Amino acid sequence: xxxxxxxxxxxxxxxGEAGEVEDGADAGxxxxxxxxxxxIAYKLRLAQILAFRAFEEKLAExxxxxxxxxxxxxxxxxxxQSQSRLAEAVALRxxxxxxxxxxxxxxxxxxxxxxxxxxxxxxxxxTEKGERVVExxxxxxxxxxxxxxxxxxxxxxETTLRxxxxxxxxxxxxxxx
Amino acid sequence: xxxxxxxxxxxxxxxGEAGEVEDGADAGxxxxxxxxxxxIAYKLRLAQILAFRAFEEKLAExxxxxxxxxxxxxxxxxxxQSQSRLAEAVALRxxxxxxxxxxxxxxxxxxxxxxxxxxxxxxxxxTEKGERVVExxxxxxxxxxxxxxxxxxxxxxETTLRxxxxxxxxxxxxxxx
DNA sequence: CTTGAACTGTTCGATGTCGAACAATACGAT
DNA sequence: ATCGTATTGTTCGACATCGAACAGTTCAAG
Numbered sequence: 001x002x003x004x005x006x007x008x009x010x011x012x013x014x015x016g017e018a019g020e021v022e023d024g025a026d027a028g029x030x031x032x033x034x035x036x037x038x039x040i041a042y043k044l045r046l047a048q049i050l051a052f053r054a055f056e057e058k059l060a061e062x063x064x065x066x067x068x069x070x071x072x073x074x075x076x077x078x079x080x081q082s083q084s085r086l087a088e089a090v091a092l093r094x095x096x097x098x099x100x101x102x103x104x105x106x107x108x109x110x111x112x113x114x115x116x117x118x119x120x121x122x123x124x125x126x127t128e129k130g131e132r133v134v135e136x137x138x139x140x141x142x143x144x145x146x147x148x149x150x151x152x153x154x155x156x157x158e159t160t161l162r163x164x165x166x167x168x169x170x171x172x173x174x175x176x177x
Numbered sequence: 178x179x180x181x182x183x184x185x186x187x188x189x190x191x192x193g194e195a196g197e198v199e200d201g202a203d204a205g206x207x208x209x210x211x212x213x214x215x216x217i218a219y220k221l222r223l224a225q226i227l228a229f230r231a232f233e234e235k236l237a238e239x240x241x242x243x244x245x246x247x248x249x250x251x252x253x254x255x256x257x258q259s260q261s262r263l264a265e266a267v268a269l270r271x272x273x274x275x276x277x278x279x280x281x282x283x284x285x286x287x288x289x290x291x292x293x294x295x296x297x298x299x300x301x302x303x304t305e306k307g308e309r310v311v312e313x314x315x316x317x318x319x320x321x322x323x324x325x326x327x328x329x330x331x332x333x334x335e336t337t338l339r340x341x342x343x344x345x346x347x348x349x350x351x352x353x354x
Numbered sequence: 355c356t357t358g359a360a361c362t363g364t365t366c367g368a369t370g371t372c373g374a375a376c377a378a379t380a381c382g383a384t
Numbered sequence: 385a386t387c388g389t390a391t392t393g394t395t396c397g398a399c400a401t402c403g404a405a406c407a408g409t410t411c412a413a414g
Contacts, residue, residue, distance in 0.1 A: 030265065030266055030349065031251050031254070031255045031258060031262060031263070031265075031266040032251070032254060032255075032266075033247055033250040033251045033254060033266075034250055034251070034253060034254030034255075035250060035253075035254075035315050036246065036247060036250035036251075036315060036318060038338065039318055039319065039322045040228075040322050040325055040326060040334065040337065040338065040341075041228045041229070041232060041318065041321060041322055041325060042247050042250075042318075043338060043341040043342065043345070044221065044224055044225045044228055044341065045225050045228075045229060045247065046247070046267070046268055046341075046345055047221055047225075047341045047344045047345050047348070048221045048222050048224075048225035049268045049269075050268050050344075050345060050348040050349065051217075051218045051221055051222075051344065051348060052218070052222060053268075054348055055218060067370095069213065070210055070213055070219050070222065070223070073210040073211050073212060073213035073219075074208050074209070074210045074211070074213075076211060076212075077208070077209060077210065077211030077212075078208045078209075078211075081208060082392075082393090083392075083393065084391075084392060084393080085208060086208070088207065088208075089207055089208040089209075089210075090223070091223055091226045091227050091230075092226075092371075092372095093371070093372060093373080094392075094393070094394085095371085095372070095373075095374090095393085095394075095395080095396095096370075096371050096372070097393090098393065098394060098395085099370075099371085100370090100371095115392095118379080118380070118391095118392080119378080119379060119380085119392095120378065120379045120380070120391070120392040120393070121379095121391085121392055121393075122392085122393075138212050138213060141213060141216055141218065141219075142216070144218060145216045145217050145218055147347065148217055148218060148344050148347055148348065149217060149340075149343075149344065149347070150347050151343060151347070152340055152343050152344075156336050156339070156340050157217065157340065159333050159336050159337065159340075160217065160336065160337050160340045160341075161215065161217065161220060162333070163326075163329055163333050163334065163336075163337045164217075164220040164221065164223075164224045164337075165220065166326075166328060166329050167224045167227075167228065167325050167326065167329075168220070168223055168224050168227060170324065170325055170326070170327050170328070171224070171227040171228060171231055171325065172207065172227065244400095259362075259363090260362075260363065261361080261362060261363080269401075269402095270401070270402060270403080271362075271363070271364085272363085272364075272365080272366095272401085272402070272403075272404090273400075273401050273402070274363090275363065275364060275365085276400075276401085277400090277401095292362095295361095295362080295409080295410070296362095296408080296409060296410085297361070297362040297363070297408065297409045297410070298361085298362055298363075298409095299362085299363075
């Protein structure tokens with residue numbers, strides 16, 4: 001069951017044409033994506049899937065909070081915001097957030113209160129328990145991040161965070177074009 | 178590269194009571210995630226969701242190939258590989274890949290051929306049409322990536338790609354621990 | 355040869371997210 | 385006041401992915 005392979009990384013991606021790319025020569029490691037390998041979007045997706053899955057699996061017994069930790073962290077920093085705004089912040093749809101908040105509320109982590117100036121909207125808040133759970137999970141998340149970025153210099157991590165910020169901004173800025 | 182909103186990061190988690198954290202002061206822009214904001218995993222997820230969605234929407238009329246371009250690119254670079262290995266490469270489950278290949282095959286992009294040495298497994302190949310479609314979509318994907326990374330220096334992009342590679346390697350290396 | 359473990363593709367039920375609708379509410383223009 | 389339009393939360397059906405099971409096959413150990 002153990003994967004006794006030393007992780008031969010640094011695939012060079014420079015195989016200009018697709019054709020007789022390999023004859024069993026690459027049997028050892030993970031398959032690269034050829035041309036798409038130098039693309040941010042592709043690596044972004046792969047890394048995200050793996051990171052998200054690992055985090056959720058590691059904290060499987062803690063309910064559904066780990067999956068929605070991002071949302072919970074936003075609520076903690078901005079208590080009382082409307083569901084629409086929260087959905088926008090985590091890039092999910094308003095309709096999806098309904099179910100999610102139902103679950104989190106049922107687990108006793110969040111709370112909907114009618115907004116005082118607008119009878120349409122609810123403000124969303126963390127409960128006491130929610131505060132505690134989020135704080136604990138944020139610590140876990142820091143550990144998780146340390147594992148993700150093992151072997152990477154602090155400067156490069158900083159750069160990556162800045163790049164991701166800009167990517168997000170680019171995508172949010174002109175979504176119509 | 179500077180964000181319009183400095184968003185006093187390094188939230189210190191010690192805002193004892195939830196209450197008047199902000200009074201409409203942050204009404205203008207997207208809500209940040211406070212403590213989680215400095216975490217790779219969070220930004221990774223946000224960026225990926227937005228990037229994936231934008232790409233898929235832009236190419237909505239081209240069938241389901243855009244969504245599975247990563248997979249198709251791998252098949253192009255490594256024709257004839259088994260479904261299991263492909264699933265592993267894109268970090269999806271074997272069972273998920275069955276449906277996906279059904280769809281792609283039905284759209285005439287891929288093809289399953291029985292593997293010559295092993296009666297259990299299929300080799301997966303691109304059809305002629307598949308080759309053409311993938312090539313065209315890879316060009317689109319490059320354009321898309323250029324949009325994502327507008328305003329970011331080449332060196333920083335390079336760094337980010339390397340960091341993502343390492344993150345992926347870290348996650349794949351010891352998945353059992 | 356035989357046998358048991360491991361692997362391959364597959365099916366099936368469960369869950370999560372989406373898009374399109376909808377009623378209730380807000381609000382600006384007339 | 386009164387429209388028309390926008391927004392908010394919600395419901396509902398469609399679809400994607402998952403995990404657990406399964407039969408068929410490989411292969412090493414005995």
